[in-house]
Amino acid sequence: MACAPSFSKHPPIPAGNRERSERTAADFPPERENHMPRDDERKSCMQENILYMKGISKTFGSTKALDHVDFTVRKGEVHALLGENGAGKSTLMKILSGVYTADEGTIEIEGKQVQFKNTRESAQGGVGLVFQELNLVPSLTTTENAFLGHLQVTGALKRVQWKKMQDEFARFMKSIDFEMDPTQLVSDLSIAEKQMVEIARALMMQSRIIVLDEPTAPLTTEEIRKLFAIVRNLKEKGITIIYISHRLEEVFQICDRATVLRDGHSICTLNVAETNKAELIEKMVGRSMEGEFPPRQLGQYGEPVLEVKNLFTPGFLRDISLTLHKGEILGLAGLVGSGRSEIARAIFGADKIEKGEFYIGGKKVAIHSTMLAKANSIGLVPEDRKDEGLAVDFSIQKNITITNLKKTCGRLGILSADREAKAAEKYIKELSIKTPSSRQRVEQLSGGNQQKVVLAKWLYNDADILILDEPTRGIDVGAKYEIYLLMIELVRQGKAIIMISSELPEIFALSDRIVVMYEGEVRNCVDNYPGLKPEDVMQFALG
Amino acid sequence: MKKKRDFGSFVKSNIIIVALAVFVLLFSVSAKGFLTVNNITNILLQISTYGIVAFAMTISIIGGEFDLSVSSLMGFITLLFTDLAKKAGVFPAILVCLAVGLLTGLLNGLMVSRLKMNAFVVTLGMMMFIKGLALTYTGGRPNNFPNPALNSFANGSLLRIPTITWFFLITFLAVHLILRYTRFGRNVYATGGNPTVARMAGVNVEFYKMMLFVILGFVTSVSAILMSMRLSAGNVLYGSDLTMSVIAGIVIGGTSMAGGSGSAVRTFWGTLFIGVLFNGLQRLEIQASWQDVIKGAILIMVISMDTIMAQRKVRKTIVRD
Numbered sequence: 044m045a046c047a048p049s050f051s052k053h054p055p056i057p058a059g060n061r062e063r064s065e066r067t068a069a070d071f072p073p074e075r076e077n078h079m080p081r082d083d084e085r086k087s088c089m090q091e092n093i094l095y096m097k098g099i100s101k102t103f104g105s106t107k108a109l110d111h112v113d114f115t116v117r118k119g120e121v122h123a124l125l126g127e128n129g130a131g132k133s134t135l136m137k138i139l140s141g142v143y144t145a146d147e148g149t150i151e152i153e154g155k156q157v158q159f160k161n162t163r164e165s166a167q168g169g170v171g172l173v174f175q176e177l178n179l180v181p182s183l184t185t186t187e188n189a190f191l192g193h194l195q196v197t198g199a200l201k202r203v204q205w206k207k208m209q210d211e212f213a214r215f216m217k218s219i220d221f222e223m224d225p226t227q228l229v230s231d232l233s234i235a236e237k238q239m240v241e242i243a244r245a246l247m248m249q250s251r252i253i254v255l256d257e258p259t260a261p262l263t264t265e266e267i268r269k270l271f272a273i274v275r276n277l278k279e280k281g282i283t284i285i286y287i288s289h290r291l292e293e294v295f296q297i298c299d300r301a302t303v304l305r306d307g308h309s310i311c312t313l314n315v316a317e318t319n320k321a322e323l324i325e326k327m328v329g330r331s332m333e334g335e336f337p338p339r340q341l342g343q344y345g346e347p348v349l350e351v352k353n354l355f356t357p358g359f360l361r362d363i364s365l366t367l368h369k370g371e372i373l374g375l376a377g378l379v380g381s382g383r384s385e386i387a388r389a390i391f392g393a394d395k396i397e398k399g400e401f402y403i404g405g406k407k408v409a410i411h412s413t414m415l416a417k418a419n420s421i422g423l424v425p426e427d428r429k430d431e432g433l434a435v436d437f438s439i440q441k442n443i444t445i446t447n448l449k450k451t452c453g454r455l456g457i458l459s460a461d462r463e464a465k466a467a468e469k470y471i472k473e474l475s476i477k478t479p480s481s482r483q484r485v486e487q488l489s490g491g492n493q494q495k496v497v498l499a500k501w502l503y504n505d506a507d508i509l510i511l512d513e514p515t516r517g518i519d520v521g522a523k524y525e526i527y528l529l530m531i532e533l534v535r536q537g538k539a540i541i542m543i544s545s546e547l548p549e550i551f552a553l554s555d556r557i558v559v560m561y562e563g564e565v566r567n568c569v570d571n572y573p574g575l576k577p578e579d580v581m582q583f584a585l586g
Numbered sequence: 587m588k589k590k591r592d593f594g595s596f597v598k599s600n601i602i603i604v605a606l607a608v609f610v611l612l613f614s615v616s617a618k619g620f621l622t623v624n625n626i627t628n629i630l631l632q633i634s635t636y637g638i639v640a641f642a643m644t645i646s647i648i649g650g651e652f653d654l655s656v657s658s659l660m661g662f663i664t665l666l667f668t669d670l671a672k673k674a675g676v677f678p679a680i681l682v683c684l685a686v687g688l689l690t691g692l693l694n695g696l697m698v699s700r701l702k703m704n705a706f707v708v709t710l711g712m713m714m715f716i717k718g719l720a721l722t723y724t725g726g727r728p729n730n731f732p733n734p735a736l737n738s739f740a741n742g743s744l745l746r747i748p749t750i751t752w753f754f755l756i757t758f759l760a761v762h763l764i765l766r767y768t769r770f771g772r773n774v775y776a777t778g779g780n781p782t783v784a785r786m787a788g789v790n791v792e793f794y795k796m797m798l799f800v801i802l803g804f805v806t807s808v809s810a811i812l813m814s815m816r817l818s819a820g821n822v823l824y825g826s827d828l829t830m831s832v833i834a835g836i837v838i839g840g841t842s843m844a845g846g847s848g849s850a851v852r853t854f855w856g857t858l859f860i861g862v863l864f865n866g867l868q869r870l871e872i873q874a875s876w877q878d879v880i881k882g883a884i885l886i887m888v889i890s891m892d893t894i895m896a897q898r899k900v901r902k903t904i905v906r907d
Contacts (some may be wrong), residue, residue, distance in 0.1 A: 352689075413789075414787065430782060430783070431783060434776060437775075445772070445773075456769065458768060
């Protein structure tokens with residue numbers, strides 16, 4: 044059986060499913076090549092392998108991040124690298140780019156064995172990386188960033204050839220049909236444009252393989268469309284792309300083949316045209332998922348807990364009124380930039396408001412600081428986990444207890460590390476945060492586990508009203524499901540949740556009511572009744 | 587995770603203690619009278635006045651801010667104290683001086699936390715302002731204030747430890763406890779580590795930022811009062827090298843200027859190291875100008891070793907809480 048050997052810690056696949064997966068294996072002969080690379084080499088006259096990572100292993104402390112992983116990429120394909128967070132995707136890519144050194148295994152690029160010591164060497168070797176955290180200098184121009192580290196110079200004085208580089212940059216941008224001023228400061232660019240500069244930088248260094256790590260996470264639908272056009276364009280030019288994403292739809296839109304990693308093992312490589320979403324998810328999580336979303340009884344909520352009346356913010360939000368009920372999940376839909384996050388921040392006291400009233404449990408309250416929001420039992424899980432949600436250098440327990448240090452203090456107001464660890468361990472258990480210790484730095488956790496820590500922060504302070512801004516962004520399928528279950532459990536306990544999400548299916552599956560935003564205004568507020576169609580919501584989101 | 591306590595890793599994470607031991611050994615052999623009870627007491631005395639301020643500055647740096655104005659504040663307070671003590675009596679003088687220290691800190695703090703001004707600029711301006719004030723106050727002349735009772739208190743000792751050093755040790759203990767075991771301390775770390783995250787967790791970031799300066803102003807004036815008692819004088823020049831020495835001690839101890847990490851214990855070792863270094867070089871009777879050259883070189887060396895070690899060491903996954 045070529046596929047899904049069950050050496051993972053996941054429960055064994057039930058008999059019914061096993062049958063299915065065997066059939067799957069027979070149906071898709073290309074899977075085999077990953078396990079029998081010689082086959083592939085024989086076919087190499089037709090489809091040449093540009094990258095061949097063989098038997099890669101890497102151990103961090105006591106955890107085996109990668110265990111004899113094979114990864115083969117053909118020249119000129121868009122190859123999806125899939126897996127839950129912690130499956131080993133990033134580690135594999137970091138080994139490819141020289142950030143880490145493999146304990147075992149070899150890497151071949153175009154048939155030649157390579158061993159990069161750092162990203163500079165891998166860049167020279169033709170591997171370009173576009174990571175989630177954009178690595179650009181905001182105070183420099185687009186051209187300067189694109190050529191950073193390999194400026195073109197001339198003459199004995201090594202004078203920098205700005206004009207030449209600007210022309211080259213402009214020419215390149217034109218070649219991928221993207222408009223960008225070569226002298227514009229990067230700080231003035233949108234996230235999508237910044238990403239383009241990163242891609243440009245990779246290509247300026249003559250990269251033959253480009254790794255895109257979650258490139259679409261921060262992009263709008265329109266920007267994603269543009270990005271895909273560029274990816275196809277690059278493919279035509281013979282550039283190979285390794286594409287990491289949690290959005291499986293995208294894999295079907297632009298990828299040729301997909302390799303699934305699970306718990307540090309390579310599970311299989313599939314032709315995208317011959318598989319489907321359910322199968323990919325099954326391979327990723329090692330079990331079949333009933334659906335993407337847990338079932339939820341909608342429309343059963345209690346009395347109002349939070350009322351926002353006629354909220355205005357300077358220059359943006361106009362006349363926002365909404366009501367949140369006990370035990371309700373209120374979905375906030377709308378395009379990126381329509382004012383969803385701004386509502387969240389205004390309710391949480393993080394942004395200044397112009398006017399507007401807040402009522403909590405029917406009582407009028409003033410919320411003009413995050414302290415007051417906290418005192419009124421409101422908690423915000425911000426969109427930007429790493430810069431606003433968590434102090435990544437701090438331990439899990441320090442991050443959790445920061446919302447209510449009083450609870451951590453003993454009789455004399457003395458912080459007790461024991462009490463802190465106990466509190467943290469309670470949430471580690473309840474929310475099943477995967478970590479060896481409550482003193483682990485949150486930096487080392489996967490996205491899903493980090494998000495759980497942010498949630499735990501507010502649960503620790505007993506927040507009754509939770510505002511979750513894109514709670515599942517950049518989180519893998521399994522962790523998403525856990526977050527959904529958690530949300531359902533919280534509202535069952537009588538908490539109320541405002542969920543902001545760009546993914547309509549998520550909004551539809553979980554919300555009792557849906558508020559649609561457009562350009563700083565509430566366009567509509569609808570009950571999520573069974574017959575409601577996404578189009579009904581989207582028409583309001585588009586103006 | 588089991589705790590490894592081998593010598594190698596101890597050296598790597600405690601460069602400062604190793605460096606201190608090396609220099610103590612070096613000076614004991616080469617400098618006459620270095621390793622005597624008298625001289626050790628002397629070193630403690632030398633570091634105490636500035637050391638008191640170093641602990642308060644440690645809080646500021648952990649909270650992500652720092653204050654240049656303490657150097658001229660110290661000189662100004664010594665003048666103010668000696669002058670007022672002569673005119674109005676010792677206790678009113680102490681009260682006024684402490685109030686002035688608090689107010690200066692409050693002013694700095696409000697400008698930084700409320701008006702979001704840059705601490706470097708604010709405290710640089712404050713430094714010049716106070717310096718000018720001090721110079722106009724007495725026209726640059728030092729004040730003499732011989733008071734036998736105060737003098738014998740400040741120069742006295744208890745259990746063979748000088749009074750000033752007691753203040754130093756008490757401040758050390760207090761700051762250590764505050765940083766490690768109080769909500770205030772934890773919130774200072776959070777504020778310095780990432781102010782946005784702290785704010786989004788409902789921490790009153792502005793208050794903590796302000797308090798960093800208030801504490802520093804207060805502690806500086808305590809230290810200045812002790813200094814003028816000990817020297818029976820006030821002088822605009824007292825404390826002129828305070829900021830630099832204090833920050834050197836903090837950084838060499840291993841507290842990061844980036845904020846969010848560090849401890850009073852680190853500052854203790856750093857300050858002690860600087861004290862030993864300065865004292866040892868004096869005892870070796872090296873020409874004063876060369877002493878500065880050597881001091882600078884050694885400071886850079888120790889800090890670079892620490893930095894190199896930190897880069898080599900794989901980042902610790904488990905944080906010591």
